[in-house]
Amino acid sequence: xxxxxxxxxxxxxxxxxxxxxxxxxxxxxxxxxxxxxxxxxxxxxxxxxxxxxxxxxxxxxxxxxxxxxxxxxxxxxxxxxxxxxxxxxxxxxxxxxxxxxxxxxxxxxxxxxxxxxxxxxxxxxxxxxxxxxxxxxxxxxxxxxxxxxxxxxxxxxxxxxxxxxxxxxxxxxxxxxxxxxxxxxxxxxxxxxxxxxxxxxxxxxxxxxxxxxxxxxxxxxxxxxxxxxxxxxxxxxxxxxxxxxxxxxxxxxxxxxxxxxxxxxxxxxxxxxxxxxxxxxxxxxxxxxxxxxxxxx
Amino acid sequence: xxxxxxxxxxxxxxxxxxxxxxxxxxxxxxxxxxxxxxxxxxxxxxxxxxxxxxxxxxxxxxxxxxxxxxxxxxxxxxxxxxxxxxxxxxxxxxxxxxxxxxxxxxxxxxxxxxxxxxxxxxxxxxxxxxxxxxxxxxxxxxxxxxxxxxxxxxxxxxxxxxxxxxxxxxxxxxxxxxxxxxxxxxxxxxxxxxxxxxxxxxxxxxxxxxxxxxxxxxxxxxxxxxxxxxxxxxxxxxxxxxxxxxxxxxxxxxxxxxxxxxxxxxxxxxxxxxxxxxxxxxxxxxxxxxxxxxxxxxxxxxxxxxxxxxxxxxxxxxxxxxxxxxxxxxxxxxxxxxxxxxxxxxxxxxxxxxxxxxxxxxxxxxxxxxxxxxxxxxxxxxxxxxxxxxxxxxxxxxxxxxxxxxxxxxxxxxxxxxxxxxxxxxxxxxxxxxxxxxxxxxxxxxxxxxxxxxxxxxxxxxxxxxxxxxxxxxxxxxxxxxxxxxxxxxxxxxxxxxxxxxxx
Numbered sequence: 001x002x003x004x005x006x007x008x009x010x011x012x013x014x015x016x017x018x019x020x021x022x023x024x025x026x027x028x029x030x031x032x033x034x035x036x037x038x039x040x041x042x043x044x045x046x047x048x049x050x051x052x053x054x055x056x057x058x059x060x061x062x063x064x065x066x067x068x069x070x071x072x073x074x075x076x077x078x079x080x081x082x083x084x085x086x087x088x089x090x091x092x093x094x095x096x097x098x099x100x101x102x103x104x105x106x107x108x109x110x111x112x113x114x115x116x117x118x119x120x121x122x123x124x125x126x127x128x129x130x131x132x133x134x135x136x137x138x139x140x141x142x143x144x145x146x147x148x149x150x151x152x153x154x155x156x157x158x159x160x161x162x163x164x165x166x167x168x169x170x171x172x173x174x175x176x177x178x179x180x181x182x183x184x185x186x187x188x189x190x191x192x193x194x195x196x197x198x199x200x201x202x203x204x205x206x207x208x209x210x211x212x213x214x215x216x217x218x219x220x221x222x223x224x225x226x227x228x229x230x231x232x233x234x235x236x237x238x239x240x241x242x243x244x245x246x247x248x249x250x251x252x253x254x255x256x257x258x259x260x261x262x263x264x265x266x267x268x269x270x271x272x273x274x275x276x277x278x279x280x281x282x283x284x285x286x287x288x289x290x291x292x293x294x295x296x297x
Numbered sequence: 298x299x300x301x302x303x304x305x306x307x308x309x310x311x312x313x314x315x316x317x318x319x320x321x322x323x324x325x326x327x328x329x330x331x332x333x334x335x336x337x338x339x340x341x342x343x344x345x346x347x348x349x350x351x352x353x354x355x356x357x358x359x360x361x362x363x364x365x366x367x368x369x370x371x372x373x374x375x376x377x378x379x380x381x382x383x384x385x386x387x388x389x390x391x392x393x394x395x396x397x398x399x400x401x402x403x404x405x406x407x408x409x410x411x412x413x414x415x416x417x418x419x420x421x422x423x424x425x426x427x428x429x430x431x432x433x434x435x436x437x438x439x440x441x442x443x444x445x446x447x448x449x450x451x452x453x454x455x456x457x458x459x460x461x462x463x464x465x466x467x468x469x470x471x472x473x474x475x476x477x478x479x480x481x482x483x484x485x486x487x488x489x490x491x492x493x494x495x496x497x498x499x500x501x502x503x504x505x506x507x508x509x510x511x512x513x514x515x516x517x518x519x520x521x522x523x524x525x526x527x528x529x530x531x532x533x534x535x536x537x538x539x540x541x542x543x544x545x546x547x548x549x550x551x552x553x554x555x556x557x558x559x560x561x562x563x564x565x566x567x568x569x570x571x572x573x574x575x576x577x578x579x580x581x582x583x584x585x586x587x588x589x590x591x592x593x594x595x596x597x598x599x600x601x602x603x604x605x606x607x608x609x610x611x612x613x614x615x616x617x618x619x620x621x622x623x624x625x626x627x628x629x630x631x632x633x634x635x636x637x638x639x640x641x642x643x644x645x646x647x648x649x650x651x652x653x654x655x656x657x658x659x660x661x662x663x664x665x666x667x668x669x670x671x672x673x674x675x676x677x678x679x680x681x682x683x684x685x686x687x688x689x690x691x692x693x694x695x696x697x698x699x700x701x702x703x704x705x706x707x708x709x710x711x712x713x714x715x716x717x718x719x720x721x722x723x724x725x726x727x728x729x730x731x732x733x734x735x736x737x738x739x740x741x742x743x744x745x746x747x748x749x750x751x752x753x754x755x756x757x758x759x760x761x762x763x764x765x766x767x768x769x770x771x772x773x774x775x776x777x778x779x780x781x782x783x784x785x786x787x788x789x790x791x792x793x794x795x796x797x798x799x800x801x
Contacts, residue, residue, distance in 0.1 A: 004441045013335055015797045016310045017358020017489035023404075023471065024478050024488075030471040031429060034444070035436040043436075047443035050307045054412045054448035056786055057303040063447065084335075089599065089618030091626075093312060093332040095304050101314075101332075130340070130355040137336030137616075163358060163489050220500035220709040246482035247475070249510075255486030255493040256500040260351055262490070268352065273345035274492070 003042045005177065006067055006075035008111060009049040012104040013092050013131040013140050014081025017163040018122040019051050025166035026247050033170070039177045047075075050094075061095040064107070068114045076176075077115035077154075082124040082131045082140035083108050091138040108143065109150055117181055118143060118156040121169055126158035126190070127265040134269050144191065155181050158191040162262035165243060168196045190265055192237065201233035201259050204241040220256055230275040232261030298325070301782050304332070306789055308409045310359045311796025313755065315789055317771060319779070327764065327771040329755045331627035334599075337801040338614045341745040346372055346714060346737050349745060350494055353733065356747065357798040358489040359404075362397035362481060363726030364733075364747075364798075365494035366390055370565060371733040372496030375720025376712040380563030383707045386498030387560045388698045391571075392511065393485045393494065394724070395556065395691045395698075399518055400477025401727035402641070402688040403526060405793045406681060407470035411463060413787050414533050416453035417445050419460035429468045430461060449781035454536045463533075466525050473521045480514045483507050498709035503702040512699055519692050522685070530685045531666065534678045541669065544677040544788035546770035547636040548579045550643035551586065551753070553732065555725035556694065565723050571694055572644045572725055573651040576632065581671055583650040587633075588721070591732070593748065594629040597622055597757040605760055609734040610719065612746035626800040629756040629765060630748050638766040639729030639753045640792060641687040642680045648690075655693075659686050680791040714740045726750050728793050751799035754792045767792055 011019070023030055028038060034052075037043050046052075048063050055063065067075055083105050084091040092104035112118050120143040123129035132140035141149070144156055157176075159168050172193050175182065188194055202208065210216070210225035217224035227234070236259055245251045252259055261271030268274075301324075304314035312332035317324045337356055341349060350368035354361035369390070373379040382390075420433040436442075455463065478488050484501050485491035493500045501507075534541070553565075554574030562568040566588060576584040593612060595605045599620055604613040617623075631637070648656045663682060664671060673679055715737060722733040729750030736744040756765035764772060767789055776782050 002439055006443075011312070013333060015355055015358040015361075015489075017355070017361065020358045020478075020489050023408075024475050026475065029475075031432065031468050035432050043439065043441065045441045045443050049444050050305055050312075051310065052408060053307050053444035054446060055444075056305065056307045056449070059447040059449075060305060060307055063443070089334075089616065091334045093304075093314070096302065099302075101304075130337070130352065131335040133340045133352075135339060137339045138334060140335075162355065219711055220495060220498065221502055221707065245487035246479045249479040249482040250484075250486050250501075252486040252492045255484070255491070256502065257486045257492035257495075260492050268348075272348050272351075274351050275347045275495070276345065 002037055004045040005042055006045045006047055006071045007078060008047055008064060008067055008075060009078040009080065010094070010107060010111060011050055012079060012081030012108060013084050013138065014122065014124050016051055018080045021163035022166050022169055024246060025170055028170060039174060042177050064111065068111055072114045074116055076117050076119060077111050078119045078121050079108060079125045079143045080121045082128040083143060083146040084131070084138035084140050085146065086139035105146065108146060109152070112147055112154050113152050115154050117176065118147070118154050119172065120144065120156060120158045122164055123160040123162045123262055123267050126160035127267065129162060130268060156191060157182060157187065157193065160192060160263045161238065162267060165245065167243060171195065188237070196239050197237040197263060199237065199239065201236045201238055201241055204239070205233055205253060206241060207253060226253060226258040228277045229258045230273065230277055231258035232271045232278065233259040234278065236261045236264050238263040299779065301776065301779060301785065303782065303785060306786060308412065308790060309794045309796065310357060310798070313794055313796045315771070315785060317785065319776065322775055324771050324774045324776065327768040328624050329627070329757060329765060329767050330625045331755060331796050331800045333796060334616065334626040334800050336614065338745055338747065341742050344742050346375065346735065346742050347496060349735065349742060350496065351492065353747065354490045356749070356801045357795055359795055360401060360726045360728065360798060361489045362394055362485070362491070362494070363724060363731050365491060366394050367722040367724045367731045367733040369494050369496050369722065370724060371720040371722030371735050374565070374722065375718040375735050375737055376496055376714065378497055378710050378712045379565070380561050381710050382498055382560050383710060384560055385503055385702055385706050385708045387557050388702055389484045389499045389501065389503060389708060390494065391556045391698050392695060393481050395695045396477050396480035397488070398727045399688045399692050400474040402684050403470050403477065403521070404474045405684065406526060406530065407467050409793065410681065410790045411467055412445070412448065413783065413790060414453070414537060415455060415463040415467070416460045417464045417467070419457040420464050422457050423461050427465055430465055433464060449783055449786070451778055451781045452783045459532065463529060466529055469525065473518060476514050476517050480511050483511050497712050500709070502708055503704050505704055508699055508702055512696065515692065515695055515699070522689050522692055526688065527685045530681050534667065534682065537678065540677040540787065541673040541679060542676060543774060543784060544770040544791055545675045547638055547766050548675050549576065549635055549637045550578065550646050551576045551632055551637040551639050551730055552644040552647040553723040553725055553730040565721065573648045573653065575647045575651060576637065577647050577650040579672065579675060581646060581650045590633040591748065592631060594631060594760040596760040598625050598628050599623050600628065609732060609746040609748050612734070625757040627752055627756050629759040630753050631759050634761070636759070636763050636766060636769065637753060639750045640680065642674060642683040643729055644725050645683040645687050646674060656690060659690060677787050677791040684793070716740060728795050728798070729753065747801055749798040749801060751795045755794050755796065755799050767794070
C-alpha cells in the first residue's frame with residue numbers, strides 16, 4: 001500500500017522562479033516527483049500547484065479548501081512568495097469565496113494553521129526577498145514573520161535562494177519523509193537546513209586561493225577573486241560551489257559573476273549594490289563581522 | 298445573461314482572473330484581471346543602475362533572461378556603450394536568450410497548454426513497454442490524480458494512442474526544457490535569475506568546452522522541435538481544427554525584433570536583428586514601428602488617472618485601489634492609440650511580412666501542410682503554431698552564433714555610470730515585445746519603467762474603452778458548456794500569459 005503525502009504549493013507574492021527551478025530537478029526528475037513513489041512506499045500527492053495543475057477556477061479552489069478540511073494536520077504546505085500584508089488594497093488574490101476575492105494572507109493563514117508543516121520555498125517566502133525590498137510597497141512579510149504574528153505554531157523550514165537549488169527543496173522534503181521534521185540542531189538560526197546552508201560560499205569557492213593571495217579581478221572576464229566586483233560569497237551560506245547549478249552546467253562565480261547573496265535574509269537591500277565591493281572585512285571571521293557592522297550604502 | 302468567472306486561471310505564470318458576461322451562450326463582455334501587485338518599479342528607484350538587471354529578472358522566474366537582456370540593453374544605452382558591445386558578448390547574449398526562449402516555448406506547449414487538449418487518463422489503457430507511460434499507468438491505478446484531476450471534463454478529442462504519445466512527450470519535454478535551461482546556465486551562470494548578463498556585455502568567457510557542450514545540447518532541442526514539438530502541434534491542430542477560427546482577437550501585431558545580428562549600430566530601432574522590428578495586421582503587410590507612439594493608459598487599472606496616457610519614459614506607478622470602473626493591476630499599453638497583440642505570432646508575422654526568406658519558407662511550408670491560408674494564423678491554433686515556428690527559427694540560428702564565438706577575445710567593455718542619462722532596452726521575450734526604460738539622476742535610478750508582453754496582451758480596457766487583446770479574443774466566442782468553459786481557457790492560454798511580468 002502506497003502512502004499518499006498531500007502537498008499544497010501556494011504561490012503568493014512571487015515570480016514562479018522557485019517552481020521553474022524545481023522543474024529543473026534532475027535526480028529525482030519531475031516524473032519521479034509527481035508520478036512515482038519519491039521514497040519507496042510514499043507518493044507526493046501534489047494536489048494544488050497553479051502553474052502545472054489541470055484544473056482552473058472553482059474546481060481548483062475546491063481542492064485547496066477540501067484539503068484543508070479533509071487532510072487537516074497531515075498535509076505539507078509549500079509557500080512560494082512573500083505574504084503581502086498591506087490592508088489598503090488587495091495586492092495579492094488567490095481565487096474567490098462566495099464571489100468575493102480571497103487575499104493571499106487569508107489563504108496562507110488558513111492553510112498554514114491546518115498543515116502538518118510549512119516549507120517556505122525561496123527567499124521571498126523565507127525572508128520577504130524582492131517584493132519586501134525597500135520601500136516594501138505592499139508590506140510583504142516572510143511566512144515565518146506572518147505566522148508568528150498570527151500565533152500559528154505549525155513547524156516551518158526555510159529553503160531560501162533566489163531561486164533555491166532544486167536539490168535543496170527535494171532534499172529537505174526527502175529528509176522529512178525519511179526522518180521526520182527537522183530538529184532544532186538540523187537548522188541554522190534562519191531556519192535553513194544546515195545540510196545545504198551550513199557553510200559560506202567563500203569557504204568552498206574555487207577562486208578562494210586568489211582571495212588568499214590578494215589577486216582580485218578588476219572587471220568581468222578577469223582572472224582572480226571577484227571580491228572587488230561585489231561578490232557576496234564571504235557572507236552567504238549555501239553549497240553552490242560544491243553542488244553547482246543546472247545539472248552541473250555552471251554556477252554564478254563559475255560564469256565570472258559575483259555571488260549576489262541570494263540565500264541570505266539580507267537579500268536584496270543589504271547585499272546591494274550587487275556589483276559594489278563589500279565593506280572591508282577582517283579575516284578570518286568573515287561574515288559575522290560584516291553582518292554586525294554597517295555597509296557603505 | 299449569466300457570468301463565467303475563472304479565478305485562478307491556472308497553467309500560466311501568476312495570478313489571473315477572467316470573468317465574462319454571457320448572452321445566448323456567447324461571450325458578450327470579458328474582463329482580464331491581474332491579481333498581484335508588487336511594485337518592482339518603485340523598488341528600483343534610488344538604487345545603483347547596474348542592479349536593475351538583477352532585480353528586473355526577478356519580475357519573472359519564467360522569463361528572467363529576457364528581462365536581464367532588456368535591462369542590459371537599457372543600461373548599455375544609458376551608459377553610452379550601446380554599439381560598443383564586443384561581438385562575443387553580443388553572441389553570448391543571443392545564445393543565452395535563444396536557449397531560454399526555445400525551452401520556454403516547449404514548456405508552454407507541453408506543460409501549460411497541452412492538458413487542455415490531451416486526456417492523460419487514457420494512459421490507463423496503455424499496454425506497451427515505455428517505462429514513462431507505465432509509471433503514469435501505475436499512478437492512475439493508485440487513484441490520487443492530483444495535479445491532473447480535477448479538470449474541465451468533456452471536450453478531449455484525441456484517440457487513446459495519441460493521448461498516450463502526447464503524455465509520453467509531456468514527460469519527455471520536462472527533460473528537454475531542463476536541457477535548455479542548462480544551455481542558458483553554461484553562458485550565464487545559473488537559471489532562473491543569472492548574475493552573468495551585465496551592462497557592457499557578459500561576465501562569462503566562451504571556453505571551447507562550453508561551446509561544444511552547448512552545441513550538443515542544442516542538437517537535443519532541435520531534434521525534439523523537429524520530431525515532437527512541431528508534429529504534435531500539427532496533430533492537435535488537426536483534431537481541434539475549429540480552433541483556427543476561434544480567438545482571433547485584435548489582429549494588430551507588434552514586434553520589437555530581437556537577437557542582434559550586428560553590434561555597431563547604437564540605435565536599437567535601427568539595428569539588424571533576427572526577428573524584424575515592426576507592426577503588421579490581418580493583411581500581413583509590413584509596417585514600421587515608431588517607439589514614441591507607445592503609451593500606457595490606466596483608466597480601468599488601479600492607478601491614479603493623472604498618470605494615464607504617458608509614454609514609458611514619463612511613466613509613473615501610483616496605485617489607487619477601488620477607483621470607479623477599474624478592475625486590474627495591469628496597465629493598458631497601446632500603440633498609436635490602438636490595441637496591439639505581442640508574442641510569437643506577432644514576431645513571426647512581422648518577420649514574415651518584412652520578407653525574411655527563412656521565415657517565409659517556414660510559415661509557408663507549415664500552411665501548405667495544413668492546406669490553409671495565412672489568415673488562420675490569427676487564432677488559438679495559429680498562436681501555438683507560430684510559437685513552435687518561433688522555436689525552430691531561433692534554434693536553427695544558434696549554431697552559427699555559437700561557432701562565431703572567439704575564445705580569448707573580450708566579452709565586456711568598460712563604462713562609467715553617468716551622473717544623468719536616459720536609456721531604452723527593447724527585445725522579444727518568449728511572450729513578446731519587452732521594453733525597459735530608465736532615467737538616471739546622481740548615478741542612481743530616478744525612474745524605471747517596464748512594458749512587458751503580457752501587459753499588452755492581458756491589459757484591461759484602455760482610456761477609449763477598447764478591450765485588451767485577450768479580452769477581444771474571448772468576446773464573441775460561443776461557449777458550449779458553461780461549467781467546462783474550454784473555449785475560454787484555450788484562448789487565454791494560447792497567449793501564454795505571464796502575470797508577474799504584466800503587473801511587476
